[in-house]
Amino acid sequence: MTSYLIDTNHASAFMSNSQPLTQRVIQLAKDGERFYLCIPVVAELYFAVYASKHRDQNLANLKRMLENIAILDFDIAAAGEYGLIKSELKAKGRPIPGTDAQIAAIARLHNLVVLSADCHFRYVENLQVENWL
16 A cells, blocks of 8 residues: 655645546545645645635635544654755755655655655655656
């Protein structure tokens, strides 16, 4: 079984019921695949909701999603992995945004595939990335 960490762009698409992404996630979850969000993604989603024109509807959609998915913390182990990732990327001359480094750290620490449309995740060593959008 594969387990996935959903990045903000995929989570936003899922909240909007974007097809075929939503259908694929629901089917794979029924088949036993595991899907997670993490605190850095949840924070970005809240920002998007509060900055949107349809705040009430988007907030309701976000809360509904958060009730139905496991959420991983950015804890001390993830902080250590974050430091390692940031130093690896600095040595390569390939920095990525701090929030994305946090997401990568959580995914790498838990051996999760990141679902993201952001290509810079591919710079992170030993991190699997898929784009379903």
